[in-house]
Amino acid sequence: MARVVNFNAGPAALPLAALEQARDELIDFEGTGMSLLEHSHREAPYEKVHREAIALLRRMLSVPETHDILLMQGGARGQFAIVPMNLLHAGKSADYVVTGTWAKQAHEEAVLFGNMAGAKARVVVSTEKDKKFARIPTKDELAFDPSAAYVHITSNNTLFGTQWQSYPETGDVPLVADMTSDLLSRPIDVSKFGLIYAGAQKNVGPSGVTVVIARKDLIAGGRTDIPQIFRYKSFADSESLFNTPPTFAIYVMRNTLRVLEEQGGIEALTRENAAKAKLLYDTIDASPDFWRAPVEKASRSIMNVVWRLPTEELEKKFLGEAKAASLVGLKGHRSVGGVRASIYNAVRLADVEKLVAFMREFEKKNG
Ligand SMILES: Cc1ncc(COP(=O)(O)O)c(C=O)c1O
Structure with a gap:
């Protein structure tokens, strides 16, 4: 078999060793006589994988104890809705920096939720018109609302090939970042962020699992008038075992993180x-x-x-x-x-x- 060189934008290349491990263990996971695909998410063989995946993320990204790591579903687009559902309280406004198509869609979802929930989402600046998203805004274009519920940015714009080289200062306003296409590609100071989310399918694993890193106080103060399945608190309180997680995706992410750590x-x-x-x-x-x-x-x-x-x-x-x-x-x-x-x-x-x-x-x- 000849493997090609894979420059896919996502789902994307995975380390060969992570795939080989999944192949070797597919039918009989660690001598249990069944595949991990067939294991209960409430029993030790899977729980061990689940906890290791979270521990690897915490260690590799130096996530401080002030933040929880959640494994969710629904992809990054799910987070476009779930972030405002949790953090955009009635009467408040959130600030969005629009640097690409994904950022634009994140803003649109927040507007929709705001319309239902008595809140607003404002565009601080968009780089669409002047430069067709070919640049990240300069510091003086970022006039944030000091009373905003949060500031949302897209750290790397997958379609347009732009990336924030340093992150904006937002003072007491929590900074929320969609890091779908650059999580774990360079060091980040997690303590500067209120919340980070990423679909795993580019840098950390396969599609199907969404990584969320969120400040514990923001999780605790999240809206409670939304369905439980969308509350960060449901996931934080259950070690991300609130409902059946995407067990195999998390397992392949665990394999991937192991390889990246070994490298x-x-x-x-x-x-x-x-x-x-x-x-x-x-x-x-x-x-x-x-x-x-x-x-x-x-x-x-x-x-x-x-x-x-x-x-x-x-x-x-x-x-x-x-x-x-x-x-x-x-x-x-x-x-x-x-x-x-x-x-x-x-x-x-x-x-x-x-x-x-x-x-x-x-x-x-x-x-
Ligand atoms: C920066 C960014 N945000 C969001 C998305 C959408 O992610 P998902 O398909 O997981 O919803 C993508 C997908 O390519 C992306 O690159």
Whole structure:
């Protein structure tokens, strides 16, 4: 079997060792005579996996005791609704920084909930009109409402290839971040955040599980007039065993985190992710007449690198030939076009080296 080099935006590449472990244990999990897929979530074999997954996240991300780690379902889009359902109290307003399609949708969900619940969601600034989301706002554009319920940002904009290089200061207002496409790719000071959420399917595991890291006081003070299944408190009080969790997704996330920790954890990931992104951007920048990166340099993402070729025909040719060379998943999002390489944690430097070698060859022939 030949594995391709997978630059998918998500679900995305997983470490081979994490998949091999799942394969080897699929039918008989740790000598129990059944698959983990068949185990009760209320019994020791699964509970051990569940607790280890949470412990790995806590250790690798240095999550302080002030914050709970919750494993939920519904993906990041679920959190677009669940965040305001919990944190946007009647009479309050939340601030949204709109830096991409996901951020825009997060805001729209908060508006909908606010309409039902006597609250508001305001756009602090949007970078859609002036720059088609090709930049992160500057400090002076961020005039936050000091009485806001929270400030919501999207730390990495998966479609447009932009990323916050440092996080905004929000004073006493809790900072909420959608980190779906960059959680665990670089160090974060969790204590600066009220709440972080991420669909696991890019950097930390497969789809089906959503990681939420939230300050305990925010969880405790969450709205109680919402269904129990959407309350952070339900998950915090039950170690995320409020209802049947996505057991297999959490198991594969556990395997993935183990591999990433063995590779050196957040320090090694930070180093390698920076090297991968630098190699790719350097290659693009070296031939500005052929490759063009639309994102402002200061806003470039180290996770999703987007670029264009001189014509759409050449882009099509590039993607076709790349695929034939086993470099897959490079098509830009349908709303953006062009090329996008998603270089999450499980994509190694050697994989990006293969891509860059292919790019140089392609340029030589077509430039
Ligand atoms: C930054 C960001 N937020 C939200 C989402 C939506 O995530 P989900 O499909 O888990 O709802 C994505 C998916 O690509 C994303 O990249």
